Amino acid sequence: MKILVSFKSVADPNEATLAGAAASAAKSVINPFDEIAIEEALQIRERGDAVEIVAVTIGAPAVEEQVRAALAMGVDRAIRIDDSRALDPYAVARILRAVVEKEVPQVVIMGKQAVDDDSNQVGQMLAGLLGWPQATFVSKVEFLDNKTRARCTRETDAGLEVVAIDLPAVITTDLRLNQPRYVSLPGLIKARRRPIETLTCNELRVEVRPLTTVLSIANPPKRAAGTRVDSVEELIAKLRQEAKVL
């Protein structure tokens, strides 16, 4: 089985605080949900259900640091689609469709959302474009029937749900699917010697124009800090008399 894992380079959410200039100076990492996707692919290969893992990302040359991190984690091949534009999820999905048509994987895995954009759309859109089954917000994956189907547990608003989908399919990962392995220094050093394939949209024969434009980004209005109370009694009194919520 060949697995294609799509990942995005994002500003490190553990260092994220403020808008604008500070964000661009922040360090970049592999989107945490996509890291979970890479880890899942690695585990699937380790238990013998897959033979090749290809990781793909779209971005400027600077994201090669994250591509090396993916190689250091253990993916077999890594591809960077050279495109520095701000792409919306639909544009990303259309580019990924071209990659899927080129690589012909049995499974596409990616994080359910990027923690900078929080859209949660790409995997589902890709599945729609390909006409493939999808399993989103997955917390467990098993392969059945000689790897022609996947049984997936999904985390939904009502709790856990289980679906079985035919392959090839798109799976998006949720938080509790696994704990990603960290990149080791030997892995990082070996990864430096591995090639990163670079492709342009032209070479993929896909032309996309983002249909959304971000006009501005601003800090939301700040919530005013309140007061400290010294006791449970004082809290109840204030909630009753001041805030009038009790």
Next chain:
Amino acid sequence: MDFTWSDQQKELLDAVGRFASQQLNYNMIENDRDGVFNHDAWKKCGAFGIQGLLVPAEYGGLGMDPLTTVAALERLGYACKDNGLIFSINAHMWTAITPLVYSGSEAQKKKYLPGLCDGTLIGGNAMSEPNSGSDAFSLSTTAVKKDSKYILNGSKIFITNGPVADVLVVFATLDKARGPNGISAFLVDKDSPGMDVARKLEKMGLRTSPMAEVFFENCEVPEENLLGKEGSGPSQFTWAMTWERGCILASAVGSMQRLLERCVRYAKERKQFGQPIAKFQLVASKIVDMKLRVESARHMLYHCAWLRGQGKSAYLEAAMTKLHISDCWIKCCEDAIQIHGGYGYMTEYELERELRDAIGSKLYSGTSEMQRNIIGSLLL
């Protein structure tokens, strides 16, 4: 003089920081209180590549240069709050790995280094004795050659990693009459017949680094475990100690940086008398002092490591680095507690532990007094 890190170095250091902050910081207060060594964290550090940073790649290490190595250890100290774990790792790197790399035979290197690098083996050394601390070469543990074995007799104290070590580099004398020239180094595997790792020693700080007394009573060591030539103990020890002095407080620079950032944040947020305490000069001045210490400590650390990378012995620089960083570290910890007021004294805030951990730095790897002697003897 180019003070910038290359992209590759930055990538490596960032990986260390991320690994350490995500994988190594848990159960700190409980483990410190109960003196628990974190085996899991040790193995992770080994798999990650910390222990083998300086070891040539052919023996399972990363073959890093000294400057990148200390920078990595500094970042480790910044991102990992377990000073005891890091101390154990350092003891392992400088007192077990370094002598092996320096004097080990091919067979010995192949037998021990891969495991010492990847986290599966824990090493340490046994030099100090109840009656010989600073006066290391006056040790009394004896070794006698008998058939194809050496028989060791004596007792060692303050053996870092003693309770968990798979192998110790033990210094013993084959001939007390020859003084230092009689001292040899031996690789002693745990559970060697006649070897007794006795009670674990309770310490003021670095409590997650296990330490014990070790007794040798007719302990049998195969002759192929002699490390280097007979009588080469002191030169091996001195060689390893120079590395140790220059590098063992690299992580302390990282810890100090972490404390500095913590104090800056706290001083800006904590309000008293209607304003952030950062506005009070007596508080700001302490933070300035912390900053000066971090910078000067860092510069000495890097310079000493750079000299080693150039092939220079840096014997003087190593002693100065160790002396200076230990002083800086302790003072930074004191200031950090003071800036946090009463909270600084509370276990929960994890500041008092930093001071307890730092105090040892004026004692191990040669006391501050010994460092002063060394520096003085080189200048005068």
Next chain:
Amino acid sequence: MVETLVLIEHDRECVKRQSLHAITLARQLSGKYALLLLGQGLGEIAASLASYGASAVIAADDPALAEPLADRYATVIAEAVRKYDSKILLGTSSTFSKDILPRTAALLDMPMLTDVLAVEENDGSISYRRPVNAGSMLATIKLETDRCVLTARATAFDAPAADAVACPIERFEFDVALLPNRMEFISREQRTSDRPDLTEAAVVVCGGRPLKDKETFERLVGGLADALGGAVGATRAAVDGGMAPNDYQVGQTGKVIAPQLYIGVGISGAIQHLAGIKDSRVIVAINKDPDAPIFQVAAYGLVGDLHQMVPQLIAALSKGEESA
């Protein structure tokens, strides 16, 4: 032709009230709107939607749609959009709509915006505001096309009034044989609770990692919620730690809530959690760390050990009720 279709969510018994908030967004846009329902045996549910001022309630009612399988639902919804020549497809953000609507958007060659908070019009051009970076920033976005899919964040829009004249209920016909058949529903957890729905409750008590285990979590967080007649939520850390099930998770990647009263117990206030509670009317925090970030946004902060404070609070509230 109906300019806007609003996808309404239900749990096979009744409408999910949160999904109705998208109607408020529909009313802000120009043109007619119709409500779209998919499922099986939708008679009563469809009838309950007749007074929301829609031009029609469109029900795709078939055993093949008994479970919300994304490939089938997206196909049918896309057909409905085409049939009614709609420009805009709306829903409210939920795992249901997030699973299905992006796929639908791709089938319709439309872009999509998730978690819309507001729509603005400036000189004839429309822009949408949505949260990014765990809600720490707000992005204002313009679309290059007037055909799009939008999900509204329910807490940003009021519940719509249901006082309009009843509209017709139309049956949406589609060819079942042409539906995709490569996804199979196996099972879902059935958990009943006497507590109100987390996304609809007026009072929510959330617990964090310091609650240590499931029993303590239920006793203290659940106990406090019950004393207040509220719902129970949890941070990601608490769910990861097995103290609470995934559907209790509140935050950037869980549920977004805006109750009248939110009480955070043992919660430090990481950005990712605050993302899910920022629009609560009153935020109360109980935490032993006086420097916890949550105190920056709490109206009332109680510094103390939750293992003592929460039982005291439960006792005081219960006593208050007895004497009232």
